[in-house]
Amino acid sequence: MTVPRRGGIAFISCVAALLCFPGRAHAMHIADGILPPAWAGFWFLVAAPFLVLGMRELRIRSGREPRFKALVGLVGAAVFVLSCMPIPVPTAGSCSHPCGTGLAAILIGPGITVVVASAALLLQALFLAHGGLTTLGANLVSMGVVGAYLGSGAFLVARKVRIPWLLAAFLAGVVSDWGTYATTSFELSAALAGDGSMGSLFLPILAAFAPTQVPLGIFEGFLAAGAYRLIRTRRPELMDLPQEEGAV
Secondary structure, X not given: OOHHHXXXXXHHHHHHHHHHOOOOXXXXXOOOOOOOHHHHHHHHHHHXXXXXXXXXXXXXXXXXXXXXXXXXXXXXXXXXXXXXXXXXXXXXXXXXXXXXXXXXXXXXXHHHHHHHHHHHHHHHHHHOOEOOOOOXXXXXXXXXXXXXXXXXXXXXXXXXXXOOHHHHHHHHHHHHHHHHHHHHXXXXXXXXXXXXXXXXXXXXXXXXXXXXXXXXXXXXXXXXXXXXXXXXXXXXXXXXXXXXXXXX
């Protein structure tokens, strides 16, 4: 069996397992009915160019590097499964959960991570009652766009100042996770503030996420570091990395 086929089978298996053994549904991500139509439409417009550019990059890199499809499939499965682990936050109208987009961004790039996140969010909205179709744009901006680009940026800056690979990957996971939830808090406060002050609503929503999301962000940091080290040392060809003695 080829490596690309194994990557596709891994993703399909994760989806099938979650569909066959459903748990109690929660309002994962931002659910339908929370954002007013104007705000829901606005976030679709914000997400659209990032998704188009990511799809273009995916097509180009897949044509140039056949092995890249396998890595995208495996990363897509990881993002899907990680973001299906909800911890309800009733006061915020959403859930805390790992995202996986920080790890994805340093493995396949932030642009393609947006595409992977869009597929995960769409499947969750359609089949698992996680998130919503009307809020898909807002959820993609927070988890896919902000999460991916912040995670990738943190990793690149850390490496630029010669921080070791392992710690750079840890920072990518943490920054991506916390950035995602700061953006979600901003989206909710901007849409729901009405005639009041957005700032007065933003801080309480951010505080509502904090008890679950602060430790989850640290967990994502360790997860990103461990997964990146594993791939870097065991399967460096998937990332076009040379074997480096003593690499961290």
